[in-house]
Structure formats: structure tokens, C-alpha cells
Amino acid sequence: MGRSPNTVGGGANTTRNGLAFERGADLRDAFTDHPRYKLDGDNVIDRATDQKVGTLFEKNKLYKNLLEAKDIDYKQILSKKLLPDDALLVGGILHIIEKKYQAGAGSVDEKLQTCHFKLRQYTKLLAPLGIRVAFHYLLSDWFKASSYRDVLEYIEEVGCDYFFLEIPLERLGL
Template structure:
């Protein structure tokens, strides 16, 4: 039986489809294009003052947690890697980007936000940093069949956004 080509994402097509979506939803790029903000490295400035720091994946550990004296291995059994993490004041906004173009495993991944948020809360508690956990989803998810999942996401204190993340939701 011939293998059917994957045209919807996930599996071997994750990078092809996901990175294009992640490129369209690049938070630092969006902030840098906004007239009120300037981005230098991982720092976000407004009126010449640093208002936020941004980290992705392993850099959250190397660039923030380790220099702050936090050894994740003494807190978590396994490292968790955010697509994005924005520190604004005493709140870390964890931003997960999910792209889908057909039925697949991302549907079930959306239901893990409660666990992951609790893990991040444990990780940042030694630093007295609050955690907000957000999904940025592509428009595939803008369907009534996801209403139960969206209700669940909100019921456990997480949020979701379709195609965009308003700056006021991340403390800016």
C-alpha cells in the first residue's frame, strides 16, 4: 500500500508547517514593529526602559533560571521547553504556539495546559514569579468542535488566542 502524503502538518511535516506559522506569530518581531517598543536581543524596551525579557526553549534555563540560581533538576523530573516565555514584572507568560491544518495530535496536546502550567508554577515559585499559560493557535482551531477544549483551557486558568496575542494580555 502506497504511503499517503502528509498535507496537514504534524509528524514529518511539523517543521514545514509549524515553523511558517511560528514565523508569522513571532512575538519579538511583532513588538519590534510596534512604535512603542524596541527590541535588543531578548530585551524589550519602552521609552528607553526595559519592560520585558524574552526566552525560548532551552534559553529559558540557560539565560534566566540558571543565572537566577534555579536548578530545574531539583524541582522538575523533566525539562519543559516553551515556544516562548516573556517576563514582564513578576509574571512569566508562557506562550505555546500550535498549528494544525487537519485532525491530529495537537487536539490532545491542548488538554495538557493544566499540567504544564503547574510545572511552570513549581519552577518559578523559588523566584516569586507568577505564571500565565497561553496558547496561540492558528485559525484551524476556530471551530465549534473545539468549544469543550476551550472551556477546559479557561477552567484551569489558562488562555487561548486565535492567530494573535494582544499586547495587553501579556502585561504590555
């Protein structure tokens, strides 16, 4: 008898299942067909004014294009590099977006409880630039279940944020 395919994420299929969700909810993609905003490289441009309103920093670009460009060595501030799924700098606030996909019980449950630590670390990392940090989770519908009520309340209590399936740009200062 053959194995049943993993449809809930985790294990050997974490990348395959999780990336499908991440690709479908990529912040860069949110600007592709947006009526008000467009991208010019990593810059978010307001179509009406043709003015830059934000900058995208995905994964290592946060370090290369923001910190290293300002001569900041993250190793002098943090003991371990954090790689955001997406990050958007709007004004003086860097919005970190971590995407969590789940379609069944698994290890993502506990990862949601790390938002306060990550917010603290990103805040420490960006303090030399005077940039404030907002930490958001982009969650799959799985996390709408009543069993996640406590963790969703916790996320808000510690100053983080979450949304489901799509990235509401107005919550990112746009």
C-alpha cells in the same frame, strides 16, 4: 502516482508546517515593527520612555538566562525540562506561549488538554524566584471550529488562556 503534500501538519511535516506558523507568529517578531515597543537583545523596551518593560526567554534561554543565572537547577524541581515556544517576563509574571498549528484532524487536539499540567510545572519551577506564571496558547484558525468549544472552555476553566494567529501584547501585561 506521487504522494499528495501534507498541508495539515503532523507526521514528517510537523516541523515544516508548524514552523511556518510559528515563524509568522514569533513573539520576537511582534516587537520588530511595533510602534510602542522595541527589542534590545532579549529586553523589551518602551520606545516612549526608553525603559525596559520585559524580557524574552525562548526555549533553553529560560533555563540559561533566568534560572541558571539565579543558581537554580531545574533538575532539583522538575523531572523533565519544559521548553516554551516563547516566554515573556513582565513585572513578576512569566507569560508562557505555546503555539499550536493545525489545518486538519490530528494529535494537536489532545495536546491542548495538557495546559493545566504545564502551568503547574512552570509554576513549580519558578516558585523559588517568586515569579507567577500565565500560560497561553497561540492557535491557528483551525481551532475556531465548533468542535473545539469544550477544549477551549477547559483551557479557560483551568486558568490558562488562548488567542488566535496573533499575540495581543496587552494580554501579556504590556
